[in-house]
Amino acid sequence: MASSASSRLLAEGEDWDPAFIYGTAWKKERTRELVKLAVEKGFRSVDTAAQPKHYQEALVGEALRELYQDQHGKVSRGNIYLQTKYTTPAGQDLNNMPYDASAPLETQIRTSVASSLRNLRPLEDTEDSSYVDCLLLHSPLPTTEQTIEAWKILESYIPDKIRTLGISNVTLPILKAIYENSTIKPSVVQNRFYPQTRYDISLRAFCNQHDISYQSFWTLTGNPRLLKSDPVTRLVNAVGVSRSIALYALVMDQGIIVLNGTTSVEHMDEDFDGIRKIREWALGHAKEWQEVVGVFKSSVQSTGL
Known part of the structure; x- marks a missing residue:
């Protein structure tokens, strides 16, 4: 994987x-x-x-x-x-x-x-x-x-x-x-x-x-500051997804498998649909996607958030 x-x-x-x-x-x-x-x-x-x-x-x-x-x-x-x-x-x-x-x-x-x-x-x-x-x-x-x-x-x-x-x-x-x-x-x-x-x-x-x-x-509960970070905000505004879904997508893009333990049927649907929605947006906006990913990766590596 x-x-x-x-x-x-x-x-x-x-x-x-x-x-x-x-x-x-x-x-x-x-x-x-x-x-x-x-x-x-x-x-x-x-x-x-x-x-x-x-x-x-x-x-x-x-x-x-x-x-x-x-x-x-x-x-x-x-x-x-x-x-x-x-x-x-x-x-x-x-x-x-x-x-x-x-x-x-x-x-x-x-x-x-x-x-x-x-x-x-x-x-x-x-x-x-x-x-x-x-x-x-x-x-x-x-x-x-x-x-x-x-x-x-x-x-x-x-x-x-x-x-x-x-x-x-x-x-x-x-x-x-x-x-x-x-x-x-x-x-x-x-x-x-x-x-x-x-x-x-x-x-x-x-x-x-x-x-x-x-x-x-x-991934979510341990990262309240990442949830409010600029890369997450940019994805939320560009794609129209929740902050949690935006963070999931950015973490997955680092090659990480995300444990998701939601007990909400609505969230199950939203999480799958939202990640696919981000992927579709990224395929059509490669430059913007790489910019967002780059900022996210740098912010994680600096651990300054």
């Missing part, structure tokens, strides 16, 4: 879709309903985790199985990108978690992965065909050595039950350590995109160099 094109938003062909992945955190009992709506509205990538504290992974699986049945081939397991996570005990509710926190690390991971494969199985009555497109370490473990140990355990599932591996909430030194000490290289990084991390400029450069997709979360 990574690209070196000068304008990522304009680089793809006619079948281009906005670079969104549907985030299922904090949806609670509405998870099943919202995942079904999201896929029906156009999302083809879904993010979850084996972390009952914040995610209802089993309900994600229920929603997807219903869609595979109900859509008569329109939505199948093969055209859904599905990723989940192993979350360490530090990120779990110790009274409600998918493994025994006192168990050895390998047992924790294998129990967590087994629960995810069961929850996300495409067929109701068997887990034989179950797999995930990517499994992320939800965060690095307490030491780099433990993080690499966990990574190597996950490598044993490639390519049958897990297609690719990734990591969330990671710094560049730890990402480099994983890359240098792994057989299966990272395919995905999922981090907060906000000024406190200087927008991960160096880390994203490493990702681009090594064909690692960068996924952003807190």
